[in-house]
Amino acid sequence: MPTPLCADGKLRPTYEDIHKLIDRSAAYIKADFDPDLMVLISGGGLIPGRIMRSFLKRPSELDPTRLRNIPTQAIGLSLYEEVAGMVEGSIGKSVTRTQWISEKALLGHKDPSKKVEEGKDAGGLVGKKILIVDEVDDSRTTLQYAYQELYNDVRQALSSMSEQERAAVPATKFACFVVHNKRNIKKGKLPILNENNHIAGDGAAPANNNQPVERIENGIVEGIRYYAGEDTENEWIAYPWESEDITEHNRLAADARKKAGQK
Amino acid sequence: MPTPLCADGKLRPTYEDIHKLIDRSAAYIKADFDPDLMVLISGGGLIPGRIMRSFLKRPSELDPTRLRNIPTQAIGLSLYEEVAGMVEGSIGKSVTRTQWISEKALLGHKDPSKKVEEGKDAGGLVGKKILIVDEVDDSRTTLQYAYQELYNDVRQALSSMSEQERAAVPATKFACFVVHNKRNIKKGKLPILNENNHIAGDGAAPANNNQPVERIENGIVEGIRYYAGEDTENEWIAYPWESEDITEHNRLAADARKKAGQK
Numbered sequence: 001m002p003t004p005l006c007a008d009g010k011l012r013p014t015y016e017d018i019h020k021l022i023d024r025s026a027a028y029i030k031a032d033f034d035p036d037l038m039v040l041i042s043g044g045g046l047i048p049g050r051i052m053r054s055f056l057k058r059p060s061e062l063d064p065t066r067l068r069n070i071p072t073q074a075i076g077l078s079l080y081e082e083v084a085g086m087v088e089g090s091i092g093k094s095v096t097r098t099q100w101i102s103e104k105a106l107l108g109h110k111d112p113s114k115k116v117e118e119g120k121d122a123g124g125l126v127g128k129k130i131l132i133v134d135e136v137d138d139s140r141t142t143l144q145y146a147y148q149e150l151y152n153d154v155r156q157a158l159s160s161m162s163e164q165e166r167a168a169v170p171a172t173k174f175a176c177f178v179v180h181n182k183r184n185i186k187k188g189k190l191p192i193l194n195e196n197n198h199i200a201g202d203g204a205a206p207a208n209n210n211q212p213v214e215r216i217e218n219g220i221v222e223g224i225r226y227y228a229g230e231d232t233e234n235e236w237i238a239y240p241w242e243s244e245d246i247t248e249h250n251r252l253a254a255d256a257r258k259k260a261g262q263k
Numbered sequence: 264m265p266t267p268l269c270a271d272g273k274l275r276p277t278y279e280d281i282h283k284l285i286d287r288s289a290a291y292i293k294a295d296f297d298p299d300l301m302v303l304i305s306g307g308g309l310i311p312g313r314i315m316r317s318f319l320k321r322p323s324e325l326d327p328t329r330l331r332n333i334p335t336q337a338i339g340l341s342l343y344e345e346v347a348g349m350v351e352g353s354i355g356k357s358v359t360r361t362q363w364i365s366e367k368a369l370l371g372h373k374d375p376s377k378k379v380e381e382g383k384d385a386g387g388l389v390g391k392k393i394l395i396v397d398e399v400d401d402s403r404t405t406l407q408y409a410y411q412e413l414y415n416d417v418r419q420a421l422s423s424m425s426e427q428e429r430a431a432v433p434a435t436k437f438a439c440f441v442v443h444n445k446r447n448i449k450k451g452k453l454p455i456l457n458e459n460n461h462i463a464g465d466g467a468a469p470a471n472n473n474q475p476v477e478r479i480e481n482g483i484v485e486g487i488r489y490y491a492g493e494d495t496e497n498e499w500i501a502y503p504w505e506s507e508d509i510t511e512h513n514r515l516a517a518d519a520r521k522k523a524g525q526k
Binding site: 014015016019020023040042043046047049050051053054055069071072073074076098099100101102105240241242243244246247250 | 277278279282283286303305306309310312313314316317318332334335336337339361362363364365368503504505506507509510513
């Protein structure tokens, strides 16, 4: 069920709406991609990513009867906001990193301080199925930046490895999930692998669920799988975590649902 | 209003309960501490921290008519979970860092690549009022580790600065916020400055709201202010973001509220 418009033209998903959207999306993403780890774009991706984590658990390597969370990293990017220490002219012109993945988190398997047992996962991003998570895909600029930079980091990490080491890791794969995708003209570009089946929102298989063709280039699958909880028009989305009065937010959301004939 | 017990003995706060708890706590924390930045302990602190951020906005330095978010960093610690690349014996014995603050985020003002205008905030943790955020304070081990390590990082950063540079920054201060504090015997220790007034939950001033005495040692205020949204007994807290069925979670929460005579 699409999020209904409120009387003031805004979309007001509730926490429950978003939790359910992610629940349904996760089932699809788990079957289609089964991520090894998540990279959350802060601050928007923090809440969706934390909810998503609950639905992407895996059996523990140490005790397969128990489920464990998949590893999660947060990255900070700043497009819209001023960053302390930047002069006025440089704001908005480019994306600024405010937090990033450490070399250790990128190259877990190469860290000599870690004791890695034969055949066990050594951590790191290299050789993993990486799911990038954000709140909304508006202009696509943040997502493009996050993907490009992570791709470049993995590429560089791979080139620092020996031939033998590279042969031992599977191809690194990228996917991204956003709660809402706006049907906008996108300023940012992403080489989307599954262009016509990116919506997992209602849990139904998308119209075209053929597996995309994966082409491996230098140890990385080229392109990115794209998943969105819901497509929207270019409306203002008022997220519950931004609300200064959550009771009123929920009242307006319930009004909109009633008016749209949803229960 | 305290979170009422469900029939199975668990506490089931809803997203709305937690949003309101943070709303009320933030008003108190803003007046009592007014943090410059937040450090979120991943995964638990991600959702509370993202909500908290909405209530701790400040007027922009560039355009004071607009509000801006305060900077946010995520750190990853692992106590309970296995970490990829660790052998079995080392798990649970010590806290493992899975993500941390970069040197740049610690020492923003010293980064020569940033153009800092005279009198402007140069970023970084040094000289700031830092609010550490987590979900629940159970054994206090994670909080103790996060505080100690951040304290040591700031201390080391300060000692790398010149006398003149140190004199130019205010004393660094620490505080922490958890949504729930369990009335447990705490394995971890924190030098709490405001021992008897740590609850901001209902928005009312705590019984004793005398300002704690602050003693500055090497550029850092010794001790940490402690805020909890709510104190609980040693009950199992089922957070909504862990729920595999949010409709059922909310139904059980509503039942418990009704039984407790809350609306």
